[in-house]
Amino acid sequence: FLVLAAILLAVDRANTRHARAQIAESLNVGSRVFTRLYDTRADRLIESVRILSSDFALRGAIATRDRDTIFSALENHGARIGAGIVLLVSLDNSLLVNTLRPRAVPEPFPFPRLTEVAALRGEAASIVFFGDRAFQLVVVPVLAPDPIAWVCMGFRIDERLAQELQRITSAHVSFLRADDQGRWSTLATTLTPRFGESLMQGLPPGIVGQNQPMGLDLGGEEFETRVLPLAAEGDTSVVAVLQLSLDEAMAPFRRLRVLLIALTGAGLLVSLGGSIVLARRVTQPVDALAEGARRIALGDYGHEMQVTQSDELGRLAQAFNHMSRGIAEREGRIRYLAYHDELTGLPNRLSLEEHLQRRLARAGGVGTSLLLVALDRFRDINYTLGFQMGDRVLQHVGIRLQGLVGTNDLVARLSGGEFAVVLDKVAGIEDAQRLAHDIQRNLEAPFRIDDQPFEFGAHIGIALHPQHADNSAALIRHAEAAMNHAHTVPGGIGVYSMEFDRQNQRRLTLIGEARQALNTDQFQLYYQPKLDLKSRRVVGVEALVRWRHPEHGFISPAEFIPVIEQTALVGPFTLSVLNLGLKQAAAWHASGLALRMSLNLSARNLQDTQLPEQFGQLLKVWAVPPERIVLEITESALMVDPASSTKVIAQLDALGAGLSIDDYGTGYSSLSFLRQLPLDELKIDKSFVLHMDTDANDEVIVRSTVDLAHNLGFKVVAEGVETVEVLEKLGAIGCDSIQGYYISKPQPADALEAWLRESPYRPA
Structure with missing residues (x-):
């Protein structure tokens, strides 16, 4: 009896320990996924703001202080990516345009530290507050070619963001704000009102910056908690709180405890051999669960737990395996979206930049050509036939472009009706121009979508390495200048020349x-x-x-x-x-x-x-x-x-x-x-x-x-x-x-x- 009682106690403690380990690991994984998602949102904002800041019409409007044109460009670009706020700040930190307050007069920019950081690093990101509304804000300079202003864009930190992060991390997500006296207030949360109020009262004031797991009692229910500090401006501290209910995690083990007690009682009636078999039946799956938890803690999501039982331990093992697959799928999806255009499936601008960096690093004496392709009259399709038809046209064009290049070449979609083509091992300008003519002829060939006929012209800009640039950023910038020049020449194909920079100036x-x-x-x-x-x-x-x-x-x-x-x-x-x-x-x-x-x-x-x-x-x-x-x-x-x-x-x-x-x-x-x-x-x-x-x-x-x-x-x-x-x-x-x-x-x-x-x- 003592042996069976000891086994029961050991299994119960092991189950409790593994349940806590499971929650801790889930929170660790959730924290990493949260951090990556949060950083991905910032990268997406920075990429969008860089696209906006490179727009020539916007730079011209800034140079002439054409407020209406500036406001329209900021508002339209912000709407396309779902930004909650877009700002234009002068070099002397004067807030010129605020899409939240269209008719506001210029006023001092309340976050001058961000423009200082952006001036040093080329970009800056932080959480800021406009009244009681919080935004994840990024700041990027508008270059012409020297900075002439700052463009700021931000996503709202609200309940919708918290719910989206909860779906991905499987943990309750709360955003809290602490004032200079350490009092907490809720910006957004997925907790019920009862738990949310308990969280503000129970979270210690000095927790910011510790980034350590803790247990919190919220309304009589224990939650394993991880506090992640977020960068914010001013005297305000902002944290993200990820939580999992320990009671919910322990529910399967409580049922297991009842089962083990029943088995223990039955074990008194069987022989010693039966006791040994029962011990093996319990301890081996638990060891397998422990090994599986250890692998998940190390980030190994490809190894499934080999527990063949159909009881609670088996179902718990299946839950472990399902969680591991879910985390692996979500991380894979996040990595995919970070480097691909969701509409066409083509590589995006970030992927293009990294591809060019790798290509130029190992190019040696072999040249690389970059072609930027701008579809003519694409906006007319969106305006007249709707954005859904425009999306289908972009998908069709992406397929056509891929059919024109080799297996080692790259086709990417940058924004709107703009695509990029990176040609590998191109002999010279003549070969690049030949492909540009092929692209124009291919796009001019009529095609139909839902019995709607289409045909496109295209303006194409060409820049070559090393003739026109020795790094990826300069190559993209010079190809864009050539594409803009292509709009002004017969044939619609422009090859980069240093004269373009002088002309723009x-x-x-x-x-x-x-x-x-x-x-x-x-x-x-x-x-x-x-x-x-x-x-x-x-x-x-x-x-x-x-x-x-x-x-x-x-x-x-x-x-x-x-x-x-x-x-x-x-x-x-x-x-x-x-x-x-x-x-x-x-x-x-x-x-x-x-x-x-x-x-x-x-x-x-x-x-x-x-x-x-x-x-x-x-x-x-x-x-x-x-x-x-x-x-x-x-x-x-x-x-x-x-x-x-x-x-x-x-x-x-x-x-x-x-x-x-x-x-x-x-x-x-x-x-x-x-x-x-x-x-x-x-x-x-x-x-x-x-x-x-x-x-x-x-x-x-x-x-x-x-x-x-x-x-x-x-x-x-x-x-x-x-x-x-x-x-x-x-x-x-x-x-x-x-x-x-x-x-x-x-x-x-x-x-x-x-x-x-x-x-x-x-x-x-």
């Missing part, structure tokens, strides 16, 4: 200097005369803006006008040009010089609903008859948003000014569309006019355009006339008026007036 410099130029009247208008072909008299002029910089001299309109049109300066710039033009038109009108002046509008102007009212006020200020003014609109600008453009054009027409389509033939409109607009004239682009005396195709195009325009009631102006032969041909086919260097180059108003006094084309 030049563009940023021009944005700042253009604002100063507006304030210091550095812009002036030159005027090119328009000749009526029937009377051979000058009947009008086109006003062309020029910039004479006090240091750099003449700056080409082809350089500064596209830059201005992409920023918030386009509105003030257009009003300044209109004001200068109307002022000169008023002076000529007062002197009796009857010239009709043409002024140009951009695509952004046609989206500005306030422009008609502002233009009408300028007409009144300068007392210029509206019929003396013609507003020229480029064909491509009209097609950016035809519906909005049509409304603005109708309002401008109601003011009495003439309307002209500039550069006709270079966009995508048609005369059948243009006839629906209140237009007065149509301007044929100079590319069709310059060589029409020697190119029969150009002459046919011009002649057909003149005939069709006249049939629709439009006057026709031909620009780019540089020879008398072209002038005479245009007169013969019925063109109404012309302009070009054969008549006169653009010149200031006083020079034009002097030219008109001496010119045989002077107005009647």
Whole structure:
């Protein structure tokens, strides 16, 4: 009897010890999984913020302090990844934009230590508080190429996060905050209210930083507890508390205890041999459980416990094996999501960077090419067909790209409609360009999803190692610069050049200097005369803006006008040009010089609903008859948003000014569309006019355009006339008026007036 009692006591103690060991190991595993998940969230935030901070449109908006554009970019990017807050902080730690408070005025950034850390390390992460809301916040600099601001993005620490972590770690998760007097308050918890209140009362104030397991009695139930300190700003301490109920873990062993007592009673009635068999039946499975617990403690999840019984010990062994498999699967899933795009299954940006680092480290003399592929018009699919269809298109494109590369090459998805292709053992630029052309042709081939036809163009940037970069970060950055350049060149393929960096710096410099130029009247208008072909008299002029910089001299309109049109300066710039033009038109009108002046509008102007009212006020200020003014609109600008453009054009027409389509033939409109607009004239682009005396195709195009325009009631102006032969041909086919260097180059108003006094084309 004493032997059996001793065995019963030993087994009971062993069961209790193993139950506690199981909970302790589960908490250890849960702590590691929690830490990895928490760090993965921070890495995801940092990756997203780096993508946002590298966006050229955002950097341009920051340079011009375009608050609306900045706010829209931050809010949209934050919404895509589910961030709870996105901030923009200036270099002097002024909080410029806060998506939680859209209309707030700039104020001091309350966490200056984070920007100091980010300045030293390139990034910073911590828990911060806005009021009573906690966020896991990261800070990354916006480089152009030097820091020009800080972008901050954070996930909310709330009940949803605690519940998600509980599902993965299988432990109760609580986030607690301690004030400077050591009082705890709950940020989020998966415990019931009764247990949550007991946790705040029972957790010792000095526990922060110990990171040691402990037992806590919560409302009469014992919980094994692990406290994990989290980095937080200010005097506040924040901890994550992981807990498992000891009562729940001991439940199987309590049932086992009852069973063993019954077996002990039965053992008194059997022989000594039966006692030995019973002892083996109990101790061997327990040893197997102990060995299994030891292996789990060492992180070995691949070894299953070999316990064949079907009783409680067998079920406990099965529970151990199930827990081990679950932890291994979750850790594998976490590792997979950290390095792969969940939508397409392709490697993500982090995986691309590590692949390039490994590839370049062992490349030796063999070159590596990086191609960045940006799908054209992908946003239109999301807007018109929905994000679900857009996701399916991305999956299809990923499969197509994988089919074009070798087994040693890598295809990754970076963000939105952007993909990366890493080519192994590429001989040179020609091979990389050849694959880029193959990618374009493949994407241009039509395909269907749910009977919806698709075909894509693509702009592709190319950067090579070691020709263009000697490390992975520079290679990616230079490939992105080449991809941006590809949007501006025929064919849509760009190869990196150091000139791109200088051009980007030049563009940023021009944005700042253009604002100063507006304030210091550095812009002036030159005027090119328009000749009526029937009377051979000058009947009008086109006003062309020029910039004479006090240091750099003449700056080409082809350089500064596209830059201005992409920023918030386009509105003030257009009003300044209109004001200068109307002022000169008023002076000529007062002197009796009857010239009709043409002024140009951009695509952004046609989206500005306030422009008609502002233009009408300028007409009144300068007392210029509206019929003396013609507003020229480029064909491509009209097609950016035809519906909005049509409304603005109708309002401008109601003011009495003439309307002209500039550069006709270079966009995508048609005369059948243009006839629906209140237009007065149509301007044929100079590319069709310059060589029409020697190119029969150009002459046919011009002649057909003149005939069709006249049939629709439009006057026709031909620009780019540089020879008398072209002038005479245009007169013969019925063109109404012309302009070009054969008549006169653009010149200031006083020079034009002097030219008109001496010119045989002077107005009647």
